[in-house]
Amino acid sequence: MRTAASVRRAALAAALVALALAAPGVRSAPSVAAARGPAALPAQAAPAGRGPEAFTFATARYESGNWDSAPLVPTNILHSVAQYTAIPVASQGVLVDLSSPEIFRFPYLFLTGHLPLRFNPQENANLKAYVERGGLLHVEDHSHDVDGGFHKTAVAELRRIFGANALRPIPNTHELYRSFFLFPDGPPTTSHELNGWGDGLVHENLLGVEVNGRLGVLYSNKDYASEWNYHARNKRFQSVDNTRFGVNIVVYALTR
Amino acid sequence: MKAAAALRVLVLSLLVAALALPVWRTRTGPLAPAWLGDAKALEGRSDSLLVGRAPPAIARASTDAPTARELELLAAASRRAPLYAALPRTPVSVGVQPPARALSGRAAAVGFRVRGAPGDSVRVRVADESGMLDSVSVRLDASGGASGAFRVRPPRAGWREWIVDAGGRTVRTGAWVDSAGAPRVLVRAGFPHWESKFVVRALEESGAIVETGFDLGRGQSVAAGGGAATPDRLARTDAAVVLDATPVAEAERRALAEWASARGGGVLLVGGQGAAGAFGLAADAQSRAVDGPAVAWTLPPELAALPADRVRSAAAVFGAVRPGTAVGATAGGGGVLALRPLGRGRAAALALTETWRWRMEAGRLAEHREFWRALVDWLASAPRDPLSIQLPEPVAPAGARRELIVYAAPDAAGAVPALVVRGPDNHVDTLALAADPARPGVLRAAMVPADTGLYTVAFAGRATSAAFRATAGTGAAEDGWARLAMIAGSSGGRMLPADSLRGVVQRLAPAGASEGSRLPLAALLFGAVLLAAAAEWAIRRLRGAA
16 A cells, blocks of 8 residues: 555656646746847758748747736737738748847747736847847837836836836827728727726837837737737637738738 | 568469369269168258259159149259159059940949069058049959949049059049939839838938839739839930749730930849840759859949858859840859840840848848839949930049040931030030041040139030049159159160169269268358468468458
């Protein structure tokens, strides 16, 4: 009996260890103390097939907070881009570590979460280089709360990286609102804003950092992450497809 | 009285000797060679070299290029004594090639050719009125030669000069810059992708005016628009870039080819564009990945290469190119960039379909931007006028004969107007052109500019299309070493390696010669004259004579 109990205890311990290792949010901290510049990129595998690479929705995985709070957004946006446009899309999104040079292979990068955000030095350096080189970082405040931890810390981090005055309201006449579908009133409202959840405000503008007249960072606290985080099959139950603005963001990223 | 008479004779003799001594010393004087370190030393000793004392030889020890003033002094001094001069440590000569055609704001090439000691490394610099523009270090090959070119972008129309410096030699050249606006580029991309985004971005950041044509929607109303390259659209375009996988209909292909060959436009076909064959370019493309370091660039100087970073791009590499096509880059035995004239325009094919990786992955923003801008500049800069004027020496001294060469396209060679040359004083001369019997389509004229200043050249009844400047002799010792060698040779001396100069000249100097005593003999004789005169006066006073 004692032997059987010991075996059971050992099996339980092993299972717990395996679960802990497999848990996506539990990772050892990267061994990055201070970064002087963006990480160097190793040689990639040879591109396969002819023609331009299909659009890939890349989600940033960062060290702090919860990067995986909206796992259905990539599929939903890819579904809409394929549905409405002639742009070829990859069958699924990819996750890339923000501290990894892999981010430079994906000029559109989606970043969201609920929890307070703090970029480590390598993430900081990578993001600055990413935006300067022409990538578009799309940040969504999943907690849709101006007093929330994500909003306060994410805005502070973006200002720390790009300058105190770099993050500014995007005018509602911006070409982002006419790059594919027309949104004459600016960013579409979300059900979370209209239902009074979160901060109970309808945010008139999105925020952005511009580089050479083009958006390098798009920051939204309208919570499109919640709005688009449903299974694509359920889109048919909506009278108006609320992911259309996501198509505009992708088309803007690809054309500007 | 006898003593006084004897003293008078002595005084007169000394006086004659003092006056005759310099003449005697000039003819026979055993003086040492005059050593000259540099121009300042020459200035300091010019009085003794040019008048009075002629040394048996003049030795110039400096290995710096002689200035114009120094050459003048040496030429005068060497009429009285042979000149021995040290050769420069790296005897470099440099030739410069002006841009064949320069347009404001567009890339043009200033070529150079350096000669010197084989294996030497020489830094070549180019500057203009605004200061240093670029520099490059070249290693001279086994024959002692190296050549290259600088890519320049003249900002304004009109006369423009560049100064090329190599190993202390300075050569000046210039060109007439025609007015041209920012290139207008049509980018055809089919659906948008990262390459289309970053090509448009690079061109816009470089100042080009870009019109994009995306086929975005599936029957949806789209704001970005799309559409093919129609003749109307091409009429307001200088260069068209057709990116990989863009659907190009037969009518659009014909419109592009017609526009390029008849209107002087430039077409770039990227990736596996099936239309490449129609433009006389390579058509048998093979899809494969190309690594940045594997690309060997052999570009015309107006174009810019992508750096050899560890970047891997998809590509549609082509095989053998058709006659008349230049290969600007290869990788693994296949062609990566092909360039050719197309009627009055130009056409190119680029195999790389993901140049954006140089920008995003390698962080080469400036290089990616310059690659695309230079390529578009080249495409948009085909000479649209069937007549062009070239001047082999745009900057040369007044009084030197100038040749003016006119290249005429076959359809314009029959009626080439005369050349009108307007001088610096607004005096106008008309030059008749003579056909070169050996080269069809080439006509020549020549003139000798009398005054210094800018001369503009135009076909009768047309705007200025070339210019040259007549300078006042050798200003900046451009051919200083050649002139120094000529002066040394004509004086009976020669150029010598710096190490052997002193030994050779010491052998030439008479034995025991020195640079002269501190108290010259003429001064001693003058003192003796004074003493003798004083003694004669004293004797006469003591004897009561008047």
